[in-house]
Amino acid sequence: MLHAHIALDREFVKASIDDRLFGSFIEHLGRAVYGGIYEPGHPTSDADGFRTDVLELVRELRVPIVRYPGGNYVSAFNWEDSVGPLEQRPRRLDLAWRSVEPNKVGLNEFARWAKKAGTQPMIALNLGTRGIDAARNLVEYCNHPSGSHWSDLRKSHGAPDPHAFKVWCLGNEMDGPWQVGYKTADEYGRLASEVGKALKLFDPSLQLVACGSSNTKMPSYPQWEATVLDHCYDTVDFISLHNYFKNHDNDLPTFLGESLDMDRFIRTIIGTADFIKVKKRSRKTVNLSFDEWNVWFHSHQADEVVAPWSVGPHLLEDVYTFEDALVVGCCLITLLRYAERVRIACLAQLVNTIAPIMTVNGGPAWRQTIFYPFLHASLYGRGEVLESLIRSPVYENRIHGEVLYLESIATWNRQAEEATIFAVNRSMTEELLVDGRIAGWERVALVEHIVLAHKDPKAANTKENPGAVVPARIDTTRLVGDSLQARLPPLSWNVIRLKVRGAGSYK
Ligand code: AHR
Numbered sequence: 110m111l112h113a114h115i116a117l118d119r120e121f122v123k124a125s126i127d128d129r130l131f132g133s134f135i136e137h138l139g140r141a142v143y144g145g146i147y148e149p150g151h152p153t154s155d156a157d158g159f160r161t162d163v164l165e166l167v168r169e170l171r172v173p174i175v176r177y178p179g180g181n182y183v184s185a186f187n188w189e190d191s192v193g194p195l196e197q198r199p200r201r202l203d204l205a206w207r208s209v210e211p212n213k214v215g216l217n218e219f220a221r222w223a224k225k226a227g228t229q230p231m232i233a234l235n236l237g238t239r240g241i242d243a244a245r246n247l248v249e250y251c252n253h254p255s256g257s258h259w260s261d262l263r264k265s266h267g268a269p270d271p272h273a274f275k276v277w278c279l280g281n282e283m284d285g286p287w288q289v290g291y292k293t294a295d296e297y298g299r300l301a302s303e304v305g306k307a308l309k310l311f312d313p314s315l316q317l318v319a320c321g322s323s324n325t326k327m328p329s330y331p332q333w334e335a336t337v338l339d340h341c342y343d344t345v346d347f348i349s350l351h352n353y354f355k356n357h358d359n360d361l362p363t364f365l366g367e368s369l370d371m372d373r374f375i376r377t378i379i380g381t382a383d384f385i386k387v388k389k390r391s392r393k394t395v396n397l398s399f400d401e402w403n404v405w406f407h408s409h410q411a412d413e414v415v416a417p418w419s420v421g422p423h424l425l426e427d428v429y430t431f432e433d434a435l436v437v438g439c440c441l442i443t444l445l446r447y448a449e450r451v452r453i454a455c456l457a458q459l460v461n462t463i464a465p466i467m468t469v470n471g472g473p474a475w476r477q478t479i480f481y482p483f484l485h486a487s488l489y490g491r492g493e494v495l496e497s498l499i500r501s502p503v504y505e506n507r508i509h510g511e512v513l514y515l516e517s518i519a520t521w522n523r524q525a526e527e528a529t530i531f532a533v534n535r536s537m538t539e540e541l542l543v544d545g546r547i548a549g550w551e552r553v554a555l556v557e558h559i560v561l562a563h564k565d566p567k568a569a570n571t572k573e574n575p576g577a578v579v580p581a582r583i584d585t586t587r588l589v590g591d592s593l594q595a596r597l598p599p600l601s602w603n604v605i606r607l608k609v610r611g612a613g614s615y616k
Pocket of ligand 1: 180181
């Protein structure tokens with residue numbers, strides 16, 4: 110058995126958590142939209158053609174913000190195609206995913222879906238094939254109440270009230286040679302600055318996200334961020350980060366350490382943004398929007414043989430294993446650790462394409478393994494992050510160096526009077542005995558210890574067996590006074606919920 114220690118204290122609050130840390134992403138890609146959120150004729154579909162079984166699962170996740178409509182898709186997207194009478198909308202060839210886009214779901218339909226799902230859209234602009242003019246028209250169409258060409262057009266399209274979309278992404282992965290309209294950092298930085306300027310002239314309260322690097326392996330990383338922010342620092346509010354994790358070599362200890370790459374990435378971008386802040390003698394701080402993150406590799410081979418030019422093809426349909434859920438859990442802990450600066454994060458994506466929710470066309474919807482850590486973090490990780498001191502044994506890893514067996518963070522929700530310890534035991538063989546010191550509250554009680562564990566790291570939830578990997582409660586956890594003892598099974602995601610009341614007195 111391994112031993113570790115955690116100390117947390119009501120007095121040491123690290124940061125408030127922006128609810129948007131639990132955001133997600135819907136792209137016009139594969140079956141995310143067609144066969145995912147939208148399937149007219151499905152037994153559960155409502156009058157708008159939205160699958161209510163999917164809506165229920167999305168609502169269960171309490172996702173506060175959903176990025177839309179891409180992704181790579183957005184870089185050749187003509188937003189005008191996606192509005193107006195359905196029968197007049199064109200079928201287009203989407204070059205990013207080599208699919209046919211029927212434009213049956215567009216901006217107004219997505220806004221309606223988002224309301225039903227209890228979420229807010231985060232709209233990405235096309236800065237690949239288009240620029241300032243299309244962007245300013247789109248923002249007027251979406252957000253202006255009435256009395257102008259584009260706002261009146263929206264009203265004539267059956268959307269009388271402005272959508273009031275707050276967060277806008279200035280393009281997508283513009284550093285990537287695969288992107289339609291890919292740019293150098295100088296070209297993109299200038300364009301982002303000018304598009305941002307136009308949007309802020311329309312409404313200074315809009316929040317704008319500039320594109321950072323597509324991942325940490327990009328040759329231009331992290332000079333890209335420095336150059337881009339040098340151009341648009343004064344205009345934008347966020348710089349984006351994207352990263353996907355893989356277990357190509359079937360090397361679990363390395364895979365479980367992938368969140369360390371996310372950690373380094375975040376620290377590098379905080380440093381880069383703050384370098385530009387000082388260079389510009391600015392009083393403003395640009396925050397981080399980690400608006401694409403997940404495990405993604407299972408579907409790569411299958412995607413190579415998908416025939417082009419169909420509607421809603423089976424693309425990026427990763428079937429997630431239990432070990433993927435552990436990596437997602439470690440990533441959520443990492444995002445919470447940097448909650449002070451990472452104010453938005455989007456699990457990419459939400460339905461069918463690299464997603465926590467899977468469907469069969471005409472059939473059921475179910476929760477993939479990664480649904481659960483995301484659900485727990487979204488439900489119990491709101492409020493504030495506590496400074497959590499951790500002492501844990503480590504293992505040596507050829508890629509990541511020293512990796513802690515215990516990955517953990519604690520949060521405090523004052524309103525709910527709850528503190529939660531999220532913890533992953535990375536050991537494949539050993540139970541981890543955690544001694545915790547919970548200080549500062551008058552009364553502390555254990556609510557429950559939820560665990561996601563499985564003897565087979567490759568276990569997955571499928572249509573045939575949707576309940577193969579599900580969380581359970583364990584009753585071996587003890588709390589005596591301010592002293593916690595918890596046993597974390599080998600390879601496990603843990604959520605230890607505490608009721609915390611009053612302020613204890615310090616002697
Ligand atoms: O999420 C899938 C794709 O990954 C997105 O379209 C793109 O932005 C990223 O490369």
